[in-house]
Amino acid sequence: MRTSATESTLQVFHVTDQQGKKITDSKTIDFIEKTLGPKGQSTEGVKSWKGKRVGVHSIGDHTVIELIGRDRPGLLSEISAVLASLQFNVIAAEVWTHNRRIACVLYVNDATNQAMDDSKRLSIIEEQLNHILRGCEDDEKVARTSFSMGITHMDRRLHQMLFADRDYESAGVTTTDVDCPPCFRPNIRIERIVEKGYSVVSVKCKDRAKLMFDIVCTLTDMEYVVFHATISSEGQYASQEYFIRHMDGCTLDTEGEKERAIKCIEAAIQRRVSEGVSLELCAKDRVGLLSEVTRILRENGLTVSRAGVSTVGEKGLNVFYVRDASGNPVDMKIIEALHKEIGQTVMVNVKRIPAAYAKAPVETRGWARTSFFFGNLLERFLT
Structure with a gap:
């Protein structure tokens, strides 16, 4: 990236894609123009919750769920199982873990692809997810996050949540x-x-x-x-x-x-x-897909350190960065067994992640x- 600017609001950015090439895709250019334009960011419908581990709010045709708490093996599997049991489909999500804390932002809708507008159902989700997060708290530390539910970039929101949760304060040996x-x-x-x-x-x-x-x-x-x-x-x-x-x-x-x-x-x-192994999975999207995959990961002794979920058309695309339950690199024999178990209905791509960073920089x-x-x-x- 190359940029130039003055002290005024005029700013010029010279950018390339991640392969160092000129951006020529019209959709990408149009998206950048709209995002940086005067109507690119909307704060309509912003709400906040203080002192909670879980924030739930409906926006448009989906519902945003935010969670933060103490991480442990199998926690993502339990979260996705709750959503599946209530017939909610995860259409997009980002999960980060750092210093034994976990932060999740999930976009969900129900089996009829409608947003959850029933306050009672929202309360049920919040109660059950809070119960899971309380179950993994072995100290008095609770999330100090102020949940701001607007149209916010997922990565931006995760930074806000973990910073408010003071994940930069380490205690002993950490991830x-x-x-x-x-x-x-x-x-x-x-x-x-x-x-x-x-x-x-x-x-x-x-x-x-x-x-x-x-x-x-x-x-x-x-x-x-x-x-x-x-x-x-x-x-x-x-x-x-x-x-x-x-x-x-x-x-x-x-x-x-x-x-x-x-x-x-x-x-x-x-x-x-992240380092070690990333699993890229592609399958037909359906309610319970994330729950099924994370259950299989847990049963094979794998813990998820970071995850990304997206939906493109009728396909669910999931990326998981995994280690074993002790935080050590994964034995490739486990990956081979995992591939055999879920490879019949799910396309699996396995990648070794370079040490220290999840994505190697462009040469x-x-x-x-x-x-x-x-x-x-x-x-x-x-x-």
């Missing part, structure tokens, strides 16, 4: 230690430029898709304003600098503030980190560098 070996841990520094009145956040780590998005989301959640940024990459590694101030105009002056910001940015980078020749100002555009989409 982060397994996900990201020391040689791949982000190198994050924060310095103050007195004469400019900025704090500079420097991040050096392995490059990947959506790295800048993840960092900017978290800076926004911490109520920092990014005035200028410099992004460069060389081979598989990225170097990023963000010139920031707090919304009240203050810089990060205390060591406590800097330490908290470093922890939050590191958590934002590592929430997408580049030499390095690329870009410098730009942040104006109201990104702030509009991230707040």
Whole structure:
């Protein structure tokens, strides 16, 4: 990506697809234009719930369910089983786990493809899902998330939920230690430029898709304003600098503030980190498909560290990043047995994930560098 901008709201972005090629697809271009246009983001129907593990709200022809709590093996299977038992179909979902916490955003509708408009049914779902999440809480920590139910990008919402749940506070050995070996841990520094009145956040780590998005989301959640940024990459590694101030105009002056910001940015980078094996499954969409697949994964001793669910036409497309129940890499014999068990009705594609990041970056020749100002555009989409 290459960008240029001024301190005004005019901003120019030079972008390519993930293969480094020019974007020529008319649908993609049209989507970008509509999304960035004046009517691209709607806040109509925004509601909030405080102090809950589960948020449920109907929007248009589907219902959005948000969950956050303590992770454990088989939890996703139990969640999807509840939805299947109530005859709700998962049409899209994203699931992230980090530091023993799990956050889910699920878009569902019932067997007749109608949104759930019955408050009693919504209450039943919320009660049953809360019961599951309470069952895996062995301490007094509850979600401190304020659920904001608007039309929000799934990844953006997951960052908000996990940040509010304080997943950046680790206790002892966490999944982060397994996900990201020391040689791949982000190198994050924060310095103050007195004469400019900025704090500079420097991040050096392995490059990947959506790295800048993840960092900017978290800076926004911490109520920092990014005035200028410099992004460069060389081979598989990225170097990023963000010139920031707090919304009240203050810089990060205390060591406590800097330490908290470093922890939050590191958590934002590592929430997408997965290694080991990914399973891509394609089958005819139906009520209970997600429940069936996650049950089989659980029965074969596999735990899901991240998942994505989408529906294209009549096909359900599911991607699961899995490990064994102890968090270790999966024995490929288990994958072979799993393939035989579900391969009759479900197309299965197995991929080994490169260490440290779920998607290897596109190979580049030499390095690329870009410098730009942040104006109201990104702030509009991230707040």
